[in-house]
Amino acid sequence: DDQKAGLDLFYGKADCSSCHSGQLLSDQKFHALMLPHFGPGKTRQWDPIVRDVGRMGASDRLEDAYKFRTPALRNVALTAPYGHNGAYADLEAMVRHHLNPRAAFEAWSADHAVLPEVPWLAKADFLAFQDTRERERLSARADIDTIALTDREVTQVVAFLDALTGTESIKGHLGIPESVPSGLEVPK
Template identity: 40%
Template sequence: MKKRSFLLTLKLAALTNLFFATSSIAAFKDVKFELGRALFFDKVLSGNKNISCATCHHPDLASGDAVALSIGEGGSGLGDERVLSFGKRAPRNAPALFNLRLMDDYPIFFDGRVEEVAGSNGFIASPAKDLLPEGLEDILSVQALFPLLSAVEMAGQKGSNEIADAAAKDDKVKAWNIVVNRVKNIDGYMSLFQEVYPSVKSKNDLGIQHIANALAHYEDKGYRAVDSPYDRYKEGDLTALNFEAKKGMKLFYGKAKCSQCHTGKFQTDGKFYNLAIPPVGPGKEKGLGGKEDFGRELVTKKRSDRYKFRTPTLRNVVLTGPWGHNGIFQTLEQVIDHHLNPEESLFNFNFNSFLYLDDEDPGHTVFDMTFVKENILTNHDLPRVELNHQEKGYLIEFLYALTDLNPLPREVLIPESVPSGLPVKD
């Protein structure tokens, strides 16, 4: 039986309290948000109509799924109760959605495969290259297109449905068109699209860009984290942080060197680093047996970018575990200890303690090979820092102070039903 860490249990309890906050639901009226919310929870977008965006990015789980490596297509249930019936886990952790549009120069996905090219007057690089449709509003809309094409996320395996077959042939446009055809033949959707987009006068006017823009709007408006104790402190409320959090903030921006990468308003520089994180998971079809994940190198094709992953924002970080691009860390204490001494952490990591070594998951592979670890350590980017137990406690207290105090209530974020009539609940 899987066991939750103490911090994960605490996280879920805190999140439940946050999203049951009492605020005026009636005051929140936004038809584009309602459209995006319906699409976000509607399984009709998936190849086999059995998974939605919300399955791996659920409001009750801090816009993630509370597991290390997501179970998308082929699973049932939600969060750490979700089980894999066939297929394999996703190779990476499901990233949280907080503040993505507010960080407009922030690359999307752990490897940054969707990013605005510097000095390009807004050109967005992506796996679709020149196949992106016109009318996408920004980088957040672009990212919404790609989970639809992933066999382990939403498309399904080749041979199981026509979206999966098109995606397996790398025919992105055909796969997106099939999704559009499904949606435009649902009357409840067309009325919403026509209200939100005046240019959509008939079914023939609906495009995948409209679906992506609505999804991005929901993600933006639904998952903002800008009212933390830290924010209130920065705005002049000197009582917003307690003594321990202030000590932690001083360490964060000083001795602990966290702010070398976790900088700016949302504690991220948006850049890519090799943190020598213990390798687990099915991998990305690279390296030993096709089971390694080379990270940023998969995008840039540069050997110097191997094992580098994007710096995450730390907003709501205490709610968004497990941590790391592969969810290897179950507590914030583990994360901090690894950053302080990556060599010791990597070579002494107890892979048997990893919570997701389930026999029923045929795609899950754990690496415990010395030469792989040595390769990862060769060019890691973490400075050596020494902190005592009390100082680490202060750091964690500061991380708690980055938690938003006024999120939207779950009644706003989760629809009662969706136009397709498919079940909202996983």
């Protein structure tokens, strides 16, 4: 019952399907969700600081700043941590981030990231996250609306995500596909 209620929310009130659409639950497009940034990202050689600018790093178009491709959600319960950089250790936290990105960003701290102990990297990992101007730039680009769900509804959405776990695909027997929905080249 919870899984079904979660499905209705996903395709209805919670509006997840405006981006997570189609068979893979991805529109294959790029959106800026204001995920807390850390680590080296894909910093370009002329960037003055370590930055995680998303698609802009590849396209060099300002309108792509901090946008990342909507990930497919099949088997998502098995692939923690979440977000392009693993900012959230569990599904519920990742879902809650979507509902109010700014509040989640403000509440986030480095201990949410599941990182190996590497003391000499740890200091640089969070420099951009602490940088006021970089935080403002990231925040100015967020393009997702806030949505109010009750705790019960969040649990139901997570139950729906859990229900996207396959029985065959997780055994890894499907092989390398001929093509992928993004149209990117498949390395063989």
